[in-house]
Amino acid sequence: MIKKVVCQNSRGNQVTFSYEFPYFLESIEGATEVDGKVNTITSAYGVGSKYVSSSISERNIVITGSVKRDNITEKRQNLYKIFPKKDKGTLFYYEEDKAYKIEYYVESIEFAKSKVVDKFVISLICPSPYFTDLEESQVQMSNWIPSFEFPLEIPEETGIEFGYKNVNSLVTIENDTNIEIGMKIVFTASDDVENPKLVNITTQEELEIEKSMTAGDVITVTTYINNKNIILTSNGEDININNYLKFGTKFLQIHTGSNTFKATAKTGENALVTEIYYLINYEAV
Known part of the structure; x- marks a missing residue:
C-alpha cells in the first residue's frame, strides 16, 4: 500500500x-x-x-x-x-x-x-x-584509508602513519535487474598519471581516457543513457574532454549480473584513486 x-x-x-x-x-x-x-x-x-x-x-x-x-x-x-x-x-x-x-x-x-x-x-x-534508488551506491578502488585515531599517541622512534593506500584495484558490482545501468566514474590523481582506464573484467570492455593528469586533477566520466560526458577538473576549472576517449573503448555500463571492474593507467597507477557511483534502475514500482 x-x-x-x-x-x-x-x-x-x-x-x-x-x-x-x-x-x-x-x-x-x-x-x-x-x-x-x-x-x-x-x-x-x-x-x-x-x-x-x-x-x-x-x-x-x-x-x-x-x-x-x-x-x-x-x-x-x-x-x-x-x-x-x-x-x-x-x-x-x-x-x-x-x-x-x-x-x-x-x-x-x-x-x-x-x-x-x-x-x-x-x-x-x-x-x-x-x-x-534514492541514494547512489559507491565503491572505491585504490583509495587512501586513514590509520590514526584519538586519543593520539606518536611513537618517538617511528613517528605516525596518517594513512595507507588500499592497493585493491578490483571491485565487483551486482546488478540484479534486467536493465543496463550507467554510472559516474571519478579518477583522482595524487601525482602524475597517464591515461586512466577502467576495465570490465567480466566482459573485457574498456574505457580509457588519453589524457595526462597531475596532482589534484579529477576526471569525471558519466555513462548514463542521456548523459555521456568526460569532464576534467584542473585548477578549479571544468573542461569537457569527450574527444579524449580512446578510439575502440566505450562508455561502460553495469550489465545484468556480476560485473568486476579494474582501475589502471598507462603510467602512475599507484597515484590514481578511482570511485564508481551508480543508481539501481527499476522498470516499475
Missing part, C-alpha cells in the same frame, strides 16, 4: 500526497507498469514476423487527489507554484519499506470544483522511464 508520494520542483519546493489532507491522494497512475514497444518486420516467407528491436516509452504519471474547500485558493495556488508547466522536478515514491525516485517534467495541472472538496489532476512526463 502506498504511504505517500512527494514531489519536489526545480526550486526545492515540495508537496506531499498521502491518505491525509490537505492533499489527499486518490490514485497514482503510470507508476506500477511499464510501456514497451517491440519492432518487427514481416517474414519474407509470409509466416509471422522477425524481431528487429524493442524500446521503452517515456513514462506518464498522473496523480489524482482532492483538497477540502477551506482556504482553497491558497491550496490551489500552492500546487500551481510547485507544478509550473514544463518545470523539471523529482517524484519520490514511498510504499511499505521501499522508496524510489524518478525525474519528471510537468505536463499539466487541472482542478474541478465541487461543494465539499476540489479535485485535482497532475500529469507528469518522465523522459527516462526508470525509477531509481
